Amino acid sequence: MRYQDRVAVVTGAGSGIGRALTIALARDGARVAASDIDPKGLAETASAGPAGSVTTYPLDVADRAAFSAHAEQVRTDLGPASMVFNNAGVDLMANIADMDPADLDWLFGINIGGVVNGIKAFLPQLLETGTAAKPSHLITMSSAFGLIAVPAQGAYSASKFAVRGLTEALRQEMILDNLPVSVHCVHPGVVKTNFGANMRTAEADADIARTLFDKAAMTTPEKAAEVILRGVDKNRARILVGPDGRVMAALPRVLGVSYTTLLARGARLMNSRSKKN
Numbered sequence: 001m002r003y004q005d006r007v008a009v010v011t012g013a014g015s016g017i018g019r020a021l022t023i024a025l026a027r028d029g030a031r032v033a034a035s036d037i038d039p040k041g042l043a044e045t046a047s048a049g050p051a052g053s054v055t056t057y058p059l060d061v062a063d064r065a066a067f068s069a070h071a072e073q074v075r076t077d078l079g080p081a082s083m084v085f086n087n088a089g090v091d092l093m094a095n096i097a098d099m100d101p102a103d104l105d106w107l108f109g110i111n112i113g114g115v116v117n118g119i120k121a122f123l124p125q126l127l128e129t130g131t132a133a134k135p136s137h138l139i140t141m142s143s144a145f146g147l148i149a150v151p152a153q154g155a156y157s158a159s160k161f162a163v164r165g166l167t168e169a170l171r172q173e174m175i176l177d178n179l180p181v182s183v184h185c186v187h188p189g190v191v192k193t194n195f196g197a198n199m200r201t202a203e204a205d206a207d208i209a210r211t212l213f214d215k216a217a218m219t220t221p222e223k224a225a226e227v228i229l230r231g232v233d234k235n236r237a238r239i240l241v242g243p244d245g246r247v248m249a250a251l252p253r254v255l256g257v258s259y260t261t262l263l264a265r266g267a268r269l270m271n272s273r274s275k276k277n
Contacts, residue, residue, distance in 0.1 A: 001028055001029035002028050002029065002233070003025055003028045003029045003030035003083070004028075004029035004030075005029070005031075006029070006030045006031070006082045006083055007030070007031050007032075007033065007074070007078045007079050007080065007081045007082055007083070007129075008025045008030040008031070008032045008033070008081070008082070008083040008084075008085065009032075009033045009035075009074060009081045009083065009084045009085065009118075009122060010022045010025070010032060010033070010034050010035070010085045010087055011035050011036070011059065011061050011085065011086055011087050011088040011114065011118060012035075012036055012061075012087040012088030012089060012141075013032075013034035013035060013036050013041075013042060013045050013056075013087070014034075014036030014037075014038040014039075014040075014041025014042045014044070014045055015036075015038070015041045015045075015193060016191065016193030016221050017087060017141070017188065017191060017193065017221045017224050017225060017228075018034070018036065018045075018085070018087045018088065019041070019044075019045045019048070019221065020220075020221035020222045020224065020225035021085055021087065021225045021228065021229070022034045022045050022049060022054055023045070023048050023049045023225075024222075024225045024226065024229060025083070025229070026049035026050050026053035026054050027049070027050060027053075028229075030053070030083065031053060031055070031078045031079075032049070032053060032054045032055070033055055033057060033074040033077070033078055033081070034046065034054050034055070034056050034057070035056070035057040035058070035059035035061075035070060035088075036056075036058070036059065036088070037058065037059065037060050037061075037088075039056075039058055042056040042057075042058070043056065055074075055077055055078060057070055057073065057074070061086075061088045061110055061113075061114030061117060061118065062109035062110050062113050062114055062117070063117075064113075064117045064120075067114075067117040067118060067120075067121045068117075068120075068121045070121065071121035071122050071125065074125075075125060080125040080128050080129050081122050081125045081126060081129065081136070082125075082126065082129040082130065082136040082137070083136065083137045083139070083232075084118060084122045084126060084136075084137070084138050084139065085139045085141070086114065086115045086118040086119070086138075086139065086140045086141060087139075087141045088110060088114050088141075089110060089111050089114075089141055089143075089159075090106070090107055090110050090111065090199065090200070091107070091153075091156050091199035091200070092104070092106075092107045092155045092156055092199065092200045092201070093152050093153065093156075093199055093200070093201040094152060094154075094155070094200075094201060095151070095152055095154070096154045096155070099154075099155060103155070103200050104155050106200070107155050107156065107159055107200075108155075108158075108159055111156070111159035111160065111162075111163065112159045112162045112163060112166070115140050115141075115163050115166065115167075116166070119138065119140075119166075119170065122138075123138070123181070126138055126181045127179060127180070127181060130179070130180030130181050130182075131180050132180055134180075135180045135181055135182045136180065136181050136182070137181070137182050137183075137184065137232050138170070138181055138182070138183045138184070139183075139184045139185075139186060139228070139232060140163050140166070140167045140183075140184070140185055140186065141163070141186050141188070142160045142161075142163040142164045142167065142185050142186060142187050143156070143157075143160040143187055143188060144187050144188060144189045144190075144240075144242075144244060144245040144248035144249065145157045145160050145248075146160030146161050146163060146164040146185075146187055147164070147187055147248055147249050147251075147252065148248050148251050148252055148259060148263070149161075149260070150263055150267070151263070151264065151267045163185070164185055164187075167183060167184075167185040168185060168237070170183050171183035171184075171185075171237055182232075182235050183237070184231060184232055184235075184236060184237060184238075184239055185237065185238055185239070186228055186231070186239045186241060187238065187239065187240050187241065187245055187248075187249065188219070188224055188241035188242060188245055189218055189219060189241060189242035189243065189244030189245035189246075189247075189248065190218060190219070190242070190244060191218075191219045191220070191221055191224050191241070191242065192218075192219065192220050192221065193221055218242050218243060218244050219241060219242035219243075219244075219245075223242075224241045224242070227239065227240075227241050227242075228241065251263075
């Protein structure tokens with residue numbers, strides 16, 4: 001029961017990695033405040049965890065006032081948080097020239113705005129509960145596409161690069177001021193969730209785009225949660241999830257910015273083969 005007596009906050013807990021994190025934390029003794037915009041998914045998550053260990057909250061992470069109120073409600077219901085997982089996120093598959101600005105605003109509001117809102121709402125509680133011997137933990141969900149960019153994922157990559165920059169700066173600020181909050185940035189590859197089904201796309205055939213996403217998935221949500229929690233326990237600043245996550249992290253280190261030419265040529269070859277078939 002490594003998280004006994006800890007209050008853990010998980011956004012995007014209605015499915016995927018958020019659900020797997022919620023269940024794993026609850027099974028290891030945490031009292032979990034699980035939030036999502038999908039009440040049905042939240043109920044399914046709560047029923048899958050140990051009885052009484054998961055408290056659910058409807059939440060739109062892009063709503064700053066709602067997030068602030070959520071933090072106060074968690075404090076009232078469970079006590080101040082000592083672990084916060086800013087996990088909620090969405091995807092937009094579209095070439096930059098074709099994307100709808102409204103879709104871009106939607107994605108940024110959740111992927112980066114939601115993380116900022118979560119940090120601002122819960123950082124005071126984390127500072128309160130953390131100690132030098134047992135720091136509290138703030139975890140943000142970037143992506144392997146927060147380490148490299150790929151075609152048709154420009155908006156998503158931009159949001160996840162932003163999450164990475166924000167998180168790495170915050171980690172340094174906590175160290176600089178000797179504050180008892182350990183900050184971690186997670187970079188998953190493609191995980192077997194319903195993420196692809198929920199993405200927005202400017203592609204002519206959205207089903208094809210989502211099928212490609214599903215076929216690329218290499219890691220289960222349960223495995224992703226295991227890797228994330230192990231990284232948190234070991235105080236890793238950067239947590240890579242999945243073999244594809246590790247490969248994508250290596251590309252810019254090995255190739256520098258020339259990785260972009262390599263990936264563009266690979267994508268062009270794939271598109272050419274797809275048209276022939």
